[in-house]
Structure formats: C-alpha cells, structure tokens
Amino acid sequence: MWIMFFIVFVPIIIGLIHFCFSEKNNTKDYVLNSQNKQSQEINKKISDYEQKKIEYKIPTTAKSVFMPSVGRYFICKQNNFLILFGDSYVFYNKQKNSIQSIYVIPIDFILYYKIQGEVRYEMQISGGGGGGSSIKGAVVGGLIAGSAGAIIGSRNKINEIKSETVKKDERIVELVYITNKNNENSLSLFFDYNSLSVFSELIPEKSYESYKKNKQQIIEINPTNKDIFLQIEKLAELKNKNILTEEEFLEKKTKLLSQI
Known part of the structure; x- marks a missing residue:
C-alpha cells in the first residue's frame, strides 16, 4: 500500500x-x-x-514663467522669436490636451503684454457665538453658590470675535499676439503675476503702455500735406508693426489717395 x-x-x-x-x-x-x-x-x-x-536652442539660462492650471514654461528670445518651452510635466502631460507644450511666436506678431485683475483686501470675521444656558454649568454653580450660582454658572462663555484683513492678489499677465500678418485673429496666453518681470526684461517694447503710446502717435491725416505717398509709407510701417490693423490702414490710405 x-x-x-x-x-x-x-x-x-x-x-x-x-x-x-x-x-x-x-x-x-x-x-x-x-x-x-x-x-x-x-x-x-x-x-x-x-x-x-x-x-529649439533653449539655453540653460532661460527664464521661467508659470501658466496657472497649465504649468511652468522656460522662455527665451531667439532671433526674432519668443519661445515658450514647457517643462517636463507640461511636455509629457499636456500634449494630449489642447494646451501646446511649445510656443514659437514671432516678436512682430506680439501686440502687448498687460496686467489683468487687481489686489483685493477682504475682512474676515471669526469667533462670536456661544452664550445661552448650560445645564451642567447650572448644576455645578448651584451646588457651590446656591440659586445665584446656578444662574451665573448656567451662562455659556461667549467666544471672542476676531477680525483679520486678508490680501487676495488676483493679478495675472496677459500676452496678446496675432496669428498672421493681416492682424485678423488675436490670441491670449495668461501667466502668473511674477512673470511680469520676465516679459519686461525680454520684450520691454511690447508693454501695454508702449502699445497705447504708439496708437496715440498714429499720423493724423493732414489735407494740406502734399507728400501723400510719404504718409502712406509711414502708415504702412505702422501696419507692419501691428499698430494699425489692415482695415485702419486701408481706410486712411483710401482717404489720402482721394486727395490726389
């Protein structure tokens, strides 16, 4: 077996x-x-x-900017282009979404960068409440000091009311640029407020203040000016710098040519 x-x-x-x-x-x-x-x-x-x-020739000294809800980008200026290159997180995770991991924007296509939002201060109040009566406190107070002690002991402690001023910084930096020479469509990218110093260093000429100043300096058409073609050339320069739109340029050009 x-x-x-x-x-x-x-x-x-x-x-x-x-x-x-x-x-x-x-x-x-x-x-x-x-x-x-x-x-x-x-x-x-x-x-x-x-x-x-x-x-993309991203130097090791490239500056860093941050897009809220997107991630960090390295930014540098190469020749006549502004390059935004996403860090490894953006590069691997955002390619699947609509967010680009790399932006290559011609400097001439950038209209301006501008601060949006503001700093707000809010008063937050905490504490208070309490008060009312406590049965446990009444019993203890009554045992120690009789009926008067019961009344005093029954009162709950009122919490101290505290106020605090809270700063809320809602400022962001908007970068506005066009997608073609005809100035037909403009797009915006949004960065945290700390990115302002980077744009001020790389493209100071594209600040919103400079943009407004150039707009104000648009040549006013003078009917008595005989050098009409010179004025048209200057208007064309303003259009090429994206200070004038195609429609504004054509309107002023037509008005000038009508004087010939």
Whole structure:
C-alpha cells in the first residue's frame, strides 16, 4: 500500500512544488521585465525632451514663467522669436490636451503684454457665538453658590470675535499676439503675476503702455500735406508693426489717395 502511495502521490507532490517555483520565477521575471520596460520608456522620454530643447536652442539660462492650471514654461528670445518651452510635466502631460507644450511666436506678431485683475483686501470675521444656558454649568454653580450660582454658572462663555484683513492678489499677465500678418485673429496666453518681470526684461517694447503710446502717435491725416505717398509709407510701417490693423490702414490710405 505504501509503495502504491509513493508511486501515485510523490510525483504529483514533486510536480506541484516545481510548478510553484516556476510560477514564482515567472512572476519575478515579469516584474523585472515590466520595470525594465518602464525604465526604458522614461529614459526615451528624457532623451526626446532634451533633444527638443537642443533643437529649439533653449539655453540653460532661460527664464521661467508659470501658466496657472497649465504649468511652468522656460522662455527665451531667439532671433526674432519668443519661445515658450514647457517643462517636463507640461511636455509629457499636456500634449494630449489642447494646451501646446511649445510656443514659437514671432516678436512682430506680439501686440502687448498687460496686467489683468487687481489686489483685493477682504475682512474676515471669526469667533462670536456661544452664550445661552448650560445645564451642567447650572448644576455645578448651584451646588457651590446656591440659586445665584446656578444662574451665573448656567451662562455659556461667549467666544471672542476676531477680525483679520486678508490680501487676495488676483493679478495675472496677459500676452496678446496675432496669428498672421493681416492682424485678423488675436490670441491670449495668461501667466502668473511674477512673470511680469520676465516679459519686461525680454520684450520691454511690447508693454501695454508702449502699445497705447504708439496708437496715440498714429499720423493724423493732414489735407494740406502734399507728400501723400510719404504718409502712406509711414502708415504702412505702422501696419507692419501691428499698430494699425489692415482695415485702419486701408481706410486712411483710401482717404489720402482721394486727395490726389
């Protein structure tokens, strides 16, 4: 009987042990392969990201700006372009969405950057409440000082009312630019207020104050001026600088030519 037991069950037990060890090794190999694959993917992403930085000539000294709800961008000026290059988080996570990870904007297409929003101060009040009667306090007060103590002891402590002035800085920086030379469509990008100093350093000529000043300096058409073509040339310069729209330029040009 024991011989039959060994003949039948021992091979089964050995097979089960072998199967368990084999599955354990397979699981270990699967985990290692999965980890190696993830590591390779991460290394490839890092390599692609660094290659893109080289391709767009992003210097190590590039400034940093932040788009609320989007992420951080490196910003620099290359030749006649303003380049915004998303950091690794933006680069890998925002490509799937409508947000661009890289912006290359011709300087001439930038209309202005401007502060939007304001700093507000709010008064926040806390505390107060309490008061009323406490049965527990009345019982303790009554035991110590009789009926008068019961009345006094029943009164709850009134919480101290405190007020605090809270500063809320809602300022952001809006960068407005056009998408083509005809000045037909304008787009806006929004950055936190700390980004203002970066734009002031890189493109000071594109401040909203400069933009308004240039608008005010648009040549007023003088009917007595004989050099009409010179005026048209100056108007064309203003249009090329995106100070005049195509419609404004054509309107003033037509008015000038009608005087010939």
